[in-house]
Amino acid sequence: MNLPLMMDRLRSYVEDETPTGDAPALNAFADRLVHRYAELGGTARRVAAATGDHVVADFPGRGALSDAAPVLFLAHHDTVWPVGQLAGAMPWRVEDGVIHGPGVFDMKGGLVILESALGAVSEADHRPVRVIVVADEEVGSPTARELVKAESAGVVAVFGLEPPHPNGDLKTSRWGSTRIRITVTGREAHAALDPESGISAIDELVDQLIAVRKVVAQHNHVLCNVGTIEGGGRTNVVAGSAWSDVGFRFVDPETEAAVLAAVTALPAVRDGAVVEVKVMSNRPAWQPSPATDELLAKVAAAGAEIGQQVGGAAAAGAADTNLTGWLGLPTLDGLGPVGKGAHAVHEQAIAATLTERAALVAAILRTI
Known part of the structure; x- marks a missing residue:
């Protein structure tokens, strides 16, 4: 050589x-x-x-x-x-x-x-x-x-x-590897004059990510990394949309199935917020x-x-x-x-x- x-x-x-x-x-x-x-x-x-x-x-x-x-x-x-x-x-x-x-x-x-x-x-x-x-x-x-x-x-x-x-x-x-995207749709409103009319997609996304961490904590040998967060636009506007890409690593297919089932079933915390979870890619264990x-x-x-x-x-x-x-x-x-x-x-x-x-x-x- x-x-x-x-x-x-x-x-x-x-x-x-x-x-x-x-x-x-x-x-x-x-x-x-x-x-x-x-x-x-x-x-x-x-x-x-x-x-x-x-x-x-x-x-x-x-x-x-x-x-x-x-x-x-x-x-x-x-x-x-x-x-x-x-x-x-x-x-x-x-x-x-x-x-x-x-x-x-x-x-x-x-x-x-x-x-x-x-x-x-x-x-x-x-x-x-x-x-x-x-x-x-x-x-x-x-x-x-x-x-x-x-x-x-x-x-x-x-x-x-x-x-x-x-x-x-x-x-x-x-280990298995799965990448998901959590997308939240809220409702925009003036952040000072009419905040009660808005639904903050960013606040909802933060709460969803905390909920994801709680799901992961219930299982052994699971890695979770929040890789990307985007959302909102101006500090005087209640954010109407936000999303995050999250990566998981699983030691076995059974754990993967349990975690993904729980994460995709998480309900919205705020009335009127829409939460969607999409699997972007998957590599089985x-x-x-x-x-x-x-x-x-x-x-x-x-x-x-x-x-x-x-x-x-x-x-x-x-x-x-x-x-x-x-x-x-x-x-x-x-x-x-x-x-x-x-x-x-x-x-x-x-x-x-x-x-x-x-x-x-x-x-x-x-x-x-």
Whole structure:
């Protein structure tokens, strides 16, 4: 594996900023991926979505495994960072063997790792390989869910290119993740002359969020984060509308069902206020399974052949591997570079782990 070449490609990917929802930027990057996968011997296509196109690529198998069931790799090309982040608070830089910049860790490093591994096994016997690169993973993959379900049919195993655990361990299960939007409609009125005629949507939303916290407190192993609040307009007008996006994490489907049932049934506190709750995206809990344990053992054996020790552990964060794990497919995640700072301004990846992870992915392709 050629680390300088990998770093050059990673820099070019990072400098091509791709915020979630920026369809022109994401589509331009998707074109780059389609071209790159064709260079590596695959057949790739863009799959249209209003908020940015996804990419699906198929690489033929070779030798005795050419007709075997494919392995699937899941990745994404959107990031949480807006255009301009690179020129502002997060410039590309390499210091003491650590790469800094928006998306180096989550997860353009994973894209470069996969490309390098595919190039490394071009002359080796291996199964067919399918790749799905999602454009809206950072908001729960609402437009990619059915695509992932369809393209994962018939695969022998699924590998995610998300970041690993801090010590490099792979991820063997994930909590479920659901994002909801609470929308409140009230009634506007003059805040001083006629406040009694108004119904404050903001006050109602605040009370709804307190009620949500009380629901969450009744259950173990539930995470809840109020990510966005908007509403109202002027301080002399009773707010007529307000909304909030709330993210939940669940350890199991039963808890998820109970919490969502309670939250969606919360009544309005104020007479005349209208409260609506909509599920914006959902990733079911991917729970531990013998199939994943068996896959981890095979990956550990592949790693041992190249002098790498591979471990695995459960993860709280969610990703597209939630879906394949939930579907019962043997699934592992965390084949991206080792680093830290996902979704934070100190996002970084250890440069040397780019080649290490690419070597591991290549070993997986040759042996699984």
